[in-house]
Amino acid sequence: MLQDAQRFLTFRVGMRLYALPANEVSAVIRMPAVARVPHSPNSLLGLANLRGTVVPLVSTRALLGQPQTACDSAALRAIVLDGALPIALAVDAVDALVSVTAGDVEQWQTALTEEPGERLRGAFKSPAGMAKIPDIQALLGAAFGQQLRPGRTHHPIRVPDRIAVTETATAQQRLVTFDVAAQEYALPLEDVCEIVTLPDAMTVTPHAEAVLLGVMSYRNSLLPILSLRLLLGFGDAETMTGAEKVIVMPVGGVLVGLVADKMRAILHADAAQIDPTPTMLAARTGGETRIRAIFRGDGGRRLISVLAPEQLFREDVMQRLGDRSGFAQQAPAAEDHADRETLQVLVFRLADDEFGLPIGAVDEVARVPDTITRVPRTPKFLEGIINLRGEVLPVVDQRKRFDMPTFPGGDGQRLIVVRSERHRAGLIVDSVSEVLRARADAVVPPPDLSPETTRLISGVITLPSPNLGSSRLILLLDPDELLTRTERGLLDAFGGRITTKATE
Numbered sequence: 001m002l003q004d005a006q007r008f009l010t011f012r013v014g015m016r017l018y019a020l021p022a023n024e025v026s027a028v029i030r031m032p033a034v035a036r037v038p039h040s041p042n043s044l045l046g047l048a049n050l051r052g053t054v055v056p057l058v059s060t061r062a063l064l065g066q067p068q069t070a071c072d073s074a075a076l077r078a079i080v081l082d083g084a085l086p087i088a089l090a091v092d093a094v095d096a097l098v099s100v101t102a103g104d105v106e107q108w109q110t111a112l113t114e115e116p117g118e119r120l121r122g123a124f125k126s127p128a129g130m131a132k133i134p135d136i137q138a139l140l141g142a143a144f145g146q147q148l149r150p151g152r153t154h155h156p157i158r159v160p161d162r163i164a165v166t167e168t169a170t171a172q173q174r175l176v177t178f179d180v181a182a183q184e185y186a187l188p189l190e191d192v193c194e195i196v197t198l199p200d201a202m203t204v205t206p207h208a209e210a211v212l213l214g215v216m217s218y219r220n221s222l223l224p225i226l227s228l229r230l231l232l233g234f235g236d237a238e239t240m241t242g243a244e245k246v247i248v249m250p251v252g253g254v255l256v257g258l259v260a261d262k263m264r265a266i267l268h269a270d271a272a273q274i275d276p277t278p279t280m281l282a283a284r285t286g287g288e289t290r291i292r293a294i295f296r297g298d299g300g301r302r303l304i305s306v307l308a309p310e311q312l313f314r315e316d317v318m319q320r321l322g323d324r325s326g327f328a329q330q331a332p333a334a335e336d337h338a339d340r341e342t343l344q345v346l347v348f349r350l351a352d353d354e355f356g357l358p359i360g361a362v363d364e365v366a367r368v369p370d371t372i373t374r375v376p377r378t379p380k381f382l383e384g385i386i387n388l389r390g391e392v393l394p395v396v397d398q399r400k401r402f403d404m405p406t407f408p409g410g411d412g413q414r415l416i417v418v419r420s421e422r423h424r425a426g427l428i429v430d431s432v433s434e435v436l437r438a439r440a441d442a443v444v445p446p447p448d449l450s451p452e453t454t455r456l457i458s459g460v461i462t463l464p465s466p467n468l469g470s471s472r473l474i475l476l477l478d479p480d481e482l483l484t485r486t487e488r489g490l491l492d493a494f495g496g497r498i499t500t501k502a503t504e
Helices: 136-144 315-323 334-339 451-456 485-503
Strands: 005-013 016-021 025-030 044-050 053-059 077-081 087-091 093-101 120-126 129-134 172-180 183-188 194-197 212-218 221-227 245-251 254-260 262-270 274-276 291-297 302-307 342-350 353-358 362-367 382-388 391-397 414-419 424-429 431-439 457-464 471-477
Touching (some): 005 077, 005 087, 005 120, 005 129, 016 120, 044 087, 044 471, 077 093, 093 120, 172 254, 172 302, 262 431, 342 414, 342 424, 342 471, 382 424, 414 431, 451 457
Parallel strands (some): 016 129, 053 087, 391 424
Antiparallel strands (some): 005 093, 044 053, 077 087, 120 129, 172 183, 194 245, 194 431, 212 221, 262 362, 274 291, 291 302, 342 431, 362 414, 382 391, 414 424, 457 471
């Protein structure tokens, strides 16, 4: 009878045909972009954004013990399971939606038809052949333990209030440095809201100042984009390289985006190494008047001009920007930030994956030193040690730490100096791309994964992507959990060895 019929969604994994009850399926979608999770089980392909919800994407092949093989990407689909904790299953192809009477679903002999890796709760004959009904919850339990099962409580995202605070912190200023016309400039990091990638397309404003490159969409408003090259008296770049960054900051009470050729570093500047602009330069009327101070880095071998944002624009230009209703948004007042916690995040890349660290845990960002001293009998992830302005610092290769392939070579690798509760270390990453600001309550808790990844990832930031219909997922790492307990113990012992040698 019709009321005894049950509907099933049939799908293929390799040469086998499987089925799931239709009432357990929320949606069938094309394979989404994923953010891969370090130290995750082999069956977890990564995290995906599904209409604003971050869901784990699980390989059904791996769950069923089948080898991963190259498949027709156009046929690949993800089946989103309905439930308290949504999960997406990657399958080779979706077949059909079929109706089956209850009496045709065989259960008592399914154990006889199970192949290695399978756990079944039934089977039935379909027009395409025998369809097996896998016990997904049992398979997930075997692969992930209890981590992917519903009913667990998410803890709120913690906004780290600690920064790299030392006795000399009050005498230091953090600067973000960038290139303009092959010269290095800096701005105080505290004055910068975000650093984002220059979009491929902007809206050009007719009859505007030459320095105004156009406007871009920014947080539900429009942001004027201005050329630092022209503001500083250099000619416009002949071509774009793709490395350009937009520095978002308030100037004269209005948020603007300043285009730099590329981002360089984040560093601590000792007040004793910051000198006022020489009188001869300050008296000139050219681009030098935009320079507030000179930072003498690397013992004076690296001179960085610190810009004065309030001197970048003529008053009449700022007046016109502010007068264009809806064109530029007013910079938020300090009391607005007090009402809602915000998190500033440094974004870095490892291969095709993006990760974030709270900026409060980042001491500085620099190029990877040419010489790293290897230390015998240390963990494989420990690349060696460097002398950073008189301090011996352990260096961790983050690709090795996350069991990723070796960096293929080329320019761009950066050293992120991170301070946790007990350790200070340099992390080698492929590149540093952006500094983003997000409301703490907008950071999505990650799905419960394996115990190590649950500790390591404190949240997921979802951003719109230039590719229509996709999103960027940035995994927010907890600085205190970048090393396991064993590895932290090794670094404790390692630090003791360094101290002992240094005092001998």
